[in-house]
Amino acid sequence: MKLELQGITKVFGTFVANDSIDLVVSPGEIHSLLGENGAGKSTLMNVLYGLYRPDGGQILLDDRPVRFSGPGDAMRAGIGMVHQHFMLVPPFTVAENVVLGHEPTSGGLLDLGAARRAVREISERFGFDLDPDAVVEDLPVGAQQRVEIIKALSRRAEVLVLDEPTAVLTPQETDELMGIMRQLRDEGTSIVFITHKLREVKAVADRITVIRRGKVVGTAEPTADQTELASLMVGRAVELSLVKEPARTGDVALEVRGLGVTDEDGSAPLDGIDLEVREGEILGIAGVQGNGQTELTEALLGLQKNAHGSVRLHGTELVGRTTRQILDEGVGFVPEDRTHDALVPDFTVAENLILDQHRRAPFGTGLALHPAAIRARATADVAEYDVRTGSIDDHVSTLSGGNQQKVVMARALGRELSLLIASQPTRGVDVGSIEFLHRRLIAERDRGTPVIIVSTELDEVIQLSDRIAVMYRGAILGIVPADEDRDVLGLMMAGYTVEAAREAVAAGARTTDTQLVDEGEIA
Incomplete structure (x- = not known):
């Protein structure tokens, strides 16, 4: 037709x-x-x-x-x-x-x-x-x-x-x-x-x-x-490749030891995670979706009630604390599912932009909100992040998916942070906005904030990260430099250890070799 x-x-x-x-x-x-x-x-x-x-x-x-x-x-x-x-x-x-x-x-x-x-x-x-x-x-x-x-x-x-x-x-x-x-x-x-x-x-x-x-x-x-x-x-020239200076890292800010999640049926979607993130670096988490990335970010945010192990941020233990307490420690969070976990559809754009800050000055005092401060913040964010909306008073549900994601990112980056965890930070966002958001994430790193990026887009992980941790079946198979061979990363995502993946690539293997991936050497 x-x-x-x-x-x-x-x-x-x-x-x-x-x-x-x-x-x-x-x-x-x-x-x-x-x-x-x-x-x-x-x-x-x-x-x-x-x-x-x-x-x-x-x-x-x-x-x-x-x-x-x-x-x-x-x-x-x-x-x-x-x-x-x-x-x-x-x-x-x-x-x-x-x-x-x-x-x-x-x-x-x-x-x-x-x-x-x-x-x-x-x-x-x-x-x-x-x-x-x-x-x-x-x-x-x-x-x-x-x-x-x-x-x-x-x-x-x-x-x-x-x-x-x-x-x-x-x-x-x-x-x-x-x-x-x-x-x-x-x-x-x-x-x-x-x-x-x-x-x-x-x-x-x-x-x-x-x-x-x-x-x-x-x-x-x-x-x-x-x-x-x-x-x-x-309508303008777009830089498709991200240019960034080498990370100037400081002390270890986030220290995770033996972090796990045990479901009621006894299964362990997250098992014994050890990692460190330094001030001023981006640690990228790569892996096929469903290999524990969701459980990891939720455990770090206190959203997994069956989490065990240790998560210390600047020396403060976070395991056992509520999500609100963790956010109040200066943790910014971009959930992977903006519709269900990041936005209130029937709230306005302005209200969604201060969801995790409404109890604090200048946006609120006690039970009272301060509309003028909320509107000023929303007006500035909408302009800076180019959120396409008729009005800051429109329900956020009326925005396109990409513009909703800009609201989530603007909120997460709109305050002083001690840690940023961004899961699928540019999901549903167009190329021009991806360029802008990537630069904002790098700028946050350069301010000294430790950043964890979780993405199923391997190109995004490689471009943004200073180091990359590859997850498979709830565990981290290895942490490698961001300039690691792409085919090594692909084989690790299929279950190879770092050493086995490097040996396989040296022998001529590629991630497009379906049989090799299917027969991946499980860690």
Whole structure:
């Protein structure tokens, strides 16, 4: 199916989100819609999907004008959409979620057997490996995304919109999604791929349209240079490689000994962690997601009640203290899941920016808040971090994912810190903002703050870190310099010890050697 958008305009009050946008997606192509956070990409696709009515322009399918009064009309016309924040009912099964809203019936009764068959057929066709009776809330994020794709395909979508589909995926899940997209394209499905990740665009797109501040500013082929694409996105030259001075380290600030977490079933997702972080250095934590990184950061913050061992910050023992007490010691924290752990959706942008400081001057005294100080802080942060919002009084839930992340980072870096722990610090953030946030993290290091960075983006870990600790199955396999061979790091993430990984790389092994990774030498 050919999709064409002609002069699409969408206005919210005085804010022009989409300004006369033209876009053509040919049958059986992956067309990437590239732009920074708040550029208007998601708004444009919400117009296409019938969630918003355009204030100008028209939509054409196979050269015929169409009008949608809601998502139901769009789905009946052959358009499916996988939103960045999944539209699933967590307690429902895969099959129940897939047929929700167009339930098959037999004799007037719900026919779940037909739903299961539909899930199995699509799952087997694309190698999704999904159990129709699995409960969605028990599935990993990558599997939940496949459920969303099955929902769209079960309704015979010929145009599939993927809105920031890799924002919450691990590198392995991202690679799997790329394969699925290529397979869908080869079978004739047209795909609109919304993203701000240049590497992914170059890997999978057939054509690229760049949007900046609500307008189309250019088109490009996937062969285009990353620097050229980045400049189109943000309207200025962007430095894609991070330049930083060598760390000027001081005394050991954070000393962790024998830190572990034991679950109620006796398992140990975190087991015997030993590490040190000095003043003025960044320790990067690398590893495939699910190998204890979450438990480590939560144990350091007092969020894991079954933690044991010792965590001493400037000589003060933190194990056994409450999270509030630990934050009051000057610990800044960026959680990996901003939606559930970092923001209060129904609070304003201004309120979210002082969540961990509202009891302190100048923002509050006792039970009383000081609105003028809160608004002044918010106004300054929104300007400094380029948070795209209509007003500091808007609910933070109305912001794009990347702009929400800027709010979280601005809050964490907005006070004097004795330690900063940042988990997935730039998740869902566009290339221009990544450049800015990386510089802020380096500036914090250069002020003498000890910093721990946890990221599933290996490039980010390598660029930011002074030393890198690799985690596997709840343990640290080794701590290496930041200039360690990338393939050594990759093999360590697959379970090799430092020595075994170096020997394997010296013998010619690479992390792309699937068999070698699968047979990794476990520490």
